[in-house]
Amino acid sequence: MAQKIELKNAFKEASKSHKIIYIDHHLLPSGITRRTLPCHAFVHRTNVSCSELALDFFKPPVSLQYIALLGAIGDYQEHTRRMRRMIVKYGWRLIYMEEFLLEQAIEASRKDHSFKRKITQGLAKGLWPSEIPGLMGRARSGAERERIMEKHVRKNVRRISRNMALVTDAPFAATGLAASYAVKVANAEIGIGACRKGNYTRFSMRRDEKSDLNLNELVIKTTLKISGSSGGGHDAAVGGRVPIRKFNTFLKQLKREISKLVSEA
Numbered sequence: 001m002a003q004k005i006e007l008k009n010a011f012k013e014a015s016k017s018h019k020i021i022y023i024d025h026h027l028l029p030s031g032i033t034r035r036t037l038p039c040h041a042f043v044h045r046t047n048v049s050c051s052e053l054a055l056d057f058f059k060p061p062v063s064l065q066y067i068a069l070l071g072a073i074g075d076y077q078e079h080t081r082r083m084r085r086m087i088v089k090y091g092w093r094l095i096y097m098e099e100f101l102l103e104q105a106i107e108a109s110r111k112d113h114s115f116k117r118k119i120t121q122g123l124a125k126g127l128w129p130s131e132i133p134g135l136m137g138r139a140r141s142g143a144e145r146e147r148i149m150e151k152h153v154r155k156n157v158r159r160i161s162r163n164m165a166l167v168t169d170a171p172f173a174a175t176g177l178a179a180s181y182a183v184k185v186a187n188a189e190i191g192i193g194a195c196r197k198g199n200y201t202r203f204s205m206r207r208d209e210k211s212d213l214n215l216n217e218l219v220i221k222t223t224l225k226i227s228g229s230s231g232g233g234h235d236a237a238v239g240g241r242v243p244i245r246k247f248n249t250f251l252k253q254l255k256r257e258i259s260k261l262v263s264e265a
Contacts, residue, residue: 011037023057025050025075026233027216046234049075052083066090067123073099102129104142107174145172153181161255163189163213170195175204176239183208190215190258192251200241207236213261222253 007029014020015038023043034042043053051071060067069086072078073096078087087095102119109115115134122132129135153167160166165186170178170193178193189211194203205215215238223229223240226249231240242250 007032008036011039015039021057023050023053025053025077029232030220047077048072048080049077049083051075052077052080063126064124066095066128069095070099070102070129074103098129101135101139104140104146105129105135105138106142107172107177108138108142108145110172145174146177148172149174149177150181150185153178153185157182157186159186159188160192160251161258163258164192164255165190166192166194166251168194173197173202175202176206176237179204179206182206189213194247196244197241199244201244201247202239202241203231203247204239205237209236211236213258218254218257218261221257222250225253226250 011020019040020038021041021043022037022039023041025044025046025048027046028044034044041057043057045053049068049072051068051074054071055065055068066086069078069083069090072080072083078084105119106116109119115138119129119132119135122135123129129139149171152169152171156169157165157167165182165188167178167182173195175193175195178195179191180193182188182191182193183206184191189208190213191206192203193205194201196202205219207213207215214235216232216235219231219233219238219240223231223242226242226246229240229242229246229250231238231242233239
């Protein structure tokens, strides 16, 4: 409820001086619909990438449509009919290499908003990521960070239940990457990456590709039972935050919710 009110208030305040175009492919928080948010345009589907939704809405020149494909690959949603055609058009070797460079450079530039604006400006000019000045060096840093993350997970991951593996103190606050490595390294159905920020523990969860557990439903059900917490995302990838002193309670409640689903299956 608090999350819903906070979101509504933020949109209401912004709409006083700005025209809001809302484009999203995440599952919406409970109680939020296109009618509850004061938007000039509301574009929402969960079965395609956000960049493909933006492509449909803004209809950029053909020369810039490759940007949507880069975004779709980053969202693991490049398997729509249109994106598959674009992969054939540009060649999978080129497009996946360029996406990897872009993703690693952005990951290494989390707090460098000035450089991220340079990336956006370069893409808007029709440059490929490898053509943007300085991006290759950032991508190299991103790849180095990924190796650091893998080493951290291998050293620190621990099983907290039959289904789940947890990694705390995720380097670079990259909790999503930590969760993904936790799944692989611990051979777990669900991986959780966490780090502390202020008075909260930020967390991300990822599931094994063979799992059919709905992480979004799990996290929403769990956080609703723990005051001050929030979370959500996709079926296979979610994030959220929990007050530091309640994180262990969150994990215990999460185990209970998973046990219910497993027993009902």
